[in-house]
Amino acid sequence: MKIIARHLLIFLMTVASVGTASAQRNIYEVELELRDHAEVLLGTADLRQKVQDNKAFSSLLFETLKRPDSYDFPFDSLKSVSILRAEDDAFRIFTWQISHRADTNQRSYYGNISHYYFGMVQRKIEIGKDSFRTVVIPLIELNEIPSGVENLVLDNQSWLGGLYYQPKFHEGIPKMKFKYFDPTDRKSNGKLKKKKLHYYLLFGWNGMDNRSNIKFLDVMTFDPKDEERVIFGANVFYFDVLPKFRALFKYSEYAPFSLNYSYVQAGSKRKLMIVYDHLATPKMQEKKLEEITELGPDGSYDALGYNKRSGVIEWFSNVELAEEFNSKLNRQRIEEQRELFEKQRQAEIDRLKAAGIQLQPPQESEEDDGQ
Structure with a gap:
């Protein structure tokens, strides 16, 4: 039932014609709202609830990505969303999914699981030496994967999700x-x-x-x-x-x-x-x-x-x-990721503080208090 994706397209087209309320909001606050909607997409089994939150998530993300100040904003808290950037910094691409098991019998070996994919391309258009604007392009999934899709030219309105x-x-x-x-x-x-x-x-x-x-x-x-x-x-x-x-x-x-x-x-x-x-x-x-x-x-x-x-x-x-060489590079990559994680962690703490969100230190339980 890829109809969900088609409904989303109509929804986004209506969003594009109205004012962008997120433009006046602090982008840190917008990210927190996006995160709450994204967590529902993974955390509930209710398909209707997922669809409603996906509409809210998609419209808010669509509006936010049109803001030039969002282009370098990492959106690190959206853990269920894949966010990739082109090597030449020409665009970013966001992809996420809704999955639904139609068979309520969780023990069923071959239950009917459906996946619905959504995406947006945030394109960077240079308009001067030190300025640019952003163009946001929704990706609309095909109703089904057609036979011979390996030999077809597709576009953002006929997307292989x-x-x-x-x-x-x-x-x-x-x-x-x-x-x-x-x-x-x-x-x-x-x-x-x-x-x-x-x-x-x-x-x-x-x-x-x-x-x-x-x-x-x-x-x-x-x-x-x-x-x-x-x-x-x-x-x-x-x-x-x-x-x-x-x-x-x-x-x-x-x-x-x-x-x-x-x-x-x-x-x-x-x-x-x-x-x-x-x-x-x-x-x-x-x-x-x-x-x-x-x-x-x-x-x-x-x-x-x-x-x-x-x-x-x-x-x-x-x-x-080249097993030994790959292993060496992988070890180096893991160490670099550890260092990057620590830098991102500290940056996230600084971002939250800048947004006026005070982090509370973890409280020790009575069992840990010298017992």
Whole structure:
């Protein structure tokens, strides 16, 4: 029932036509209200309550993100919302979900679980040397994932819903340079060409149901003729002779699956590639891929590598991970995250104090009081 997402679009269109009440409010206070609504989306089983809070959350977020002073505001307290920033600081993207189990029998192995995804792109438009304005673009999920979605160009009103996550070894959403064949260009003569657009590589997860999940890679860019249109997909993924517009991997709910950057051994050298678990069925049944729900890792790895010369992403099978080097980098990353967490913690305390919120020290219980 993706109708929920369509209703949200109509709601946001009406919000855009009214005054932005949040513009006069302290942004710290707005964040606290957003946090309260976001917590309901995860904390209640009542779908109607989730929908109501999601409307309130979405409209308030939509209004707030139009404020230029919100662009560098971290919104750290929105723990259930994925907030990613482009490496070149051109935009931020917010994604979140509502999940609902229609089967009230919690012990049901195959209950009917639905996931509804929502998103907004906060775009930064330069209007001078030291000034900018923000454009907020809602992402409207498709009613269902269509067959052959790997070969479709989508946009913000026909969005492959999901939660985007930050890839390893990057400070933000990776910015890429691609060359690809444009079938609408009769002058291309079948040759790859580079368009003067900025492309970004997105890593996403979609929960589908309680049998299967998908992870995917998608390409995002902005329509040069419409600043409020986001385009998803570019035929740059070469698994075979014919390229795909995005890469999708369907796997079992009960199996782990990794899709992320990692270093692989390329002879005596190491190369950073997008590595993923090779998927197989337990008994290798002869079934169509769309009928398989038990796909899981078989212990080997495949990879996708960016070919800088040709400007496309190419498939490599059965790659060897640079395990020791990856482990060393992961340890460094964990230590850096610890230090970052402490800095963010102190920054959060300072922000709350600036908003006039006094933190109370934890009270010791009687048992801890020398007993």
